[in-house]
Amino acid sequence: MSDPNKQVENMRQVRFNSIWLVPLIALIVAGWMLYENWASKGPVITLIASNADGLEVGKTKLKSRNVDVGRVIGIRLSDDFEKAIIKVRMQHGTEQMLRDDARFWVVKPRIGKEGVSGLGTLLSGAYIDMTPGAKGRLQTDFTLLSQPPLSTENEGVRLVLSSMDGAKLDVGASVHFRGYEVGYVEKVGFDTDKGAITYHVVIRSPYDALVNSESQFWLTPGLSFKSSASGFEVRLDSLETFFAGGISFGLPTGRTAGLPVSDMTSFRLYSSRDSATNNMYSEFINYVFMFDSNVSGLTPGAAVEFRGVRIGTVLEVPFSGIPMQTLTGLDTPLIPVRARIEPQRLNSLNPEDGMSLAEWHAYIEERIDNGLRASLKIGNYLNAAKVINIDYVGNPPPVKWKEFAGFKVFPTAPDAFANIESKVGSILDNLSQVPLNSTLEQVSETMNEASETLRQLQLVSKSVTQLLNSPDTQQLPAELAATINELNLTLETYQANGQIGRPLRENMVSLGRALNELQPLLRQLREKPSTLIFDSKPRSDVQPKAAK
Incomplete structure (x- = not known):
């Protein structure tokens, strides 16, 4: 029989054979590799995009x-089939990049006014680029931008500008301060509630310190042409803004800097620097001017002047706040114009300095009682642009209305051109009342009497000649003969061919001919005095052509 102790020892040797270490080591290595693979993976993020053009899984x-x-x-x-959901596995150690201000976009070939970009992806294919986040909390859900951002720098300030004008700028348009580029337009939208175009602009650091609560923004077109009462103005900005336009900002003259602004502060974007300047006055008095003359050439934005000094701005021509039924019911049809007087143009921009608005209103009312009136004046005869001129007038017309349809009325007086028309009309009326027929008859009688006088002088001259030629006269003393000769010479000058008689006769004939030629003109002026200014032949209206 075999020894039991020896059998147990053999079984132990079989159980702890080194061959079993191989699968054990393989399991340990596989587990370690799985752990390393799991530990080396970063988080999974979700990108929401309008489409997944150019993107492929893996x-x-x-x-x-x-x-x-x-x-x-x-x-x-x-789930609503409106968006594309893109899952991205990040690498290990990228968790701190995934903050609120991180931005993602697709890089692919693009052609725009800024040039051609993304040509390297023609061979490698599109990829997703990102700017790491630096502020905010960690997150895993982001929105994929539809186009690359213009700047990957987050420093500076972002503002929202609202424009009520029709002009539109594109993304990437420059923002300037005194002609120097300090920012750009990041996003363009439309506010349906306000009916305004909105621009999200970025002012880069350190130029964001130039923006404060009193800053004004306006459009700077590359080429602008302006015609106003001040004349014609052509302005060419930089070549950069000539094609794409731009935005400028600054501090109005006479206004101190305000408080610093924060991100997404809203400002109004004006159509021009002049428009921004005209809207910087916070205190004004609104008036309605009732004109009974032609307001052609008076446009919104025109000046309200006092002896050449601008004190206000025209707002609406004609003013639609007064019902036309009210105006047509008046004895004389009037054209209402809404304008405002801006005392800060003469006063300080600081309301605490100078006269208050109530004091200005009382001051203007007192001057109106003393003859202050408004009238239309041509500011530029080249383009017939008009302004409202305020000045004192002699014998001012009485003030008919202090208020009309709920609005304060500034009394008006006929403009200078209307006064000329009235004076010319008065002259024509007086001319039409002149008794021309009796005057012409008297002139004819005077000419006949002058002719008769000349004939009598000729007879007298002949008689004197006969007297001198007679023998009796020749026997008179020499002194008397000399006197008679001098008298004869004097009478000869009054004859038809004499030095005095001939010019006098020619003048009488010319005067008669001129009076005969003036008779048709005088007859026409008597029947229609206005032909002295206006063409007597009516012009036919231009017939519009049908569109092809």
Whole structure:
């Protein structure tokens, strides 16, 4: 029989054979590899985009500063089928990049006014680029931008500008301060509630310190042409804004800097610098001017002047706040114009300095009682642009209304051109009342009497000649003969061919001919005095042509 102790020892040797260490080591290595693979993976983030054009699962990379930091692992549609949901596996150690201000966009070939970009993706394919977040909390859900951001720098301030004008700028338009580029337009939208175009602009650091609560923003077109009462103005900005336009900002003259602004502060964007300047006055007095003359050439934005000094701005021509039924019911049809007087143009922009608004109103009312009136004046005869001129007038017309339809009325007086028309009309009326027929008859009688006088002088001259030629006269003393000779010479000058008689006869004939030629004109002026200014032949209206 065999020894039991020896059998147990053999069984132990079989159980602890070294061959069993191989699978054990393999399991340990596999487990370690699985752990390393799991530990080396970063978080999975979700990008929401309008579409997934150019992206492929397992191939499209996520880069930051041209370094691979992730890869697309899944693409699907959202539950409402309106968006594309893109899953991206980030690398280990990228968690701190995923903050609120991180931005993601697709890099692919693009052609725009800024040039051609993304040509490197023609061979490698599109990829997702990102700017690491630096502020805010950590998150995993982001929105994929439809286009690359213009700047990857987050320093500066972002503002919202609202424009009520029709002009529109594109994304990327420059923002200037005194001609120097300090920012750009980041986003363009439309506010349906206000009916205004909105621009999200970025002012880069350190130029964001130039913006304060009193700053004004206005459009700077590359080429602008303006015609006003001040004349014609052609302005050419930089070549950069000549094609794409731009925005400028600054502090109005005479106004001190305000408080610093924060992100997303709203400002109004004016159409021009002049428009921004005219709207910087916070205190004004609204008036309605009732004109009974032609307001052609008076446009919104025109000046209200006092002896050449601008004190206000025209707002609306004609003013639609007064019902036309009210105006047509008046004895004389009037054209209402809404304008405002801005005392701050003469006063300080600081309401605490100078006269208050109530004091200005009382001051103007007192001057109106003393003859202050408004009239239309041509500011520029080249383009017939008009302004409202306020000045004292002699024998001012009485004030008919202090208020009309709920609005304060500034009394008006006929303008200078209307006064000329009235004076010319008065002259024509007086001319039409002149008794021309009796005057012409008297002139004819005077000419006949002058002719008879000349004939009598000729007879007298002949008689004197006969007297001198007679023998009796020749026997007179020499002194008397000389006197008679002088008298004869004097009478000869009054004859038809004499030095006095001939010009006098020619003048009488010319005067008669001129009076005969004036008779048709005088007859026409008597029947229609207005032909002295206006053409007697009526002009036919231009017939519009039908569109082809």
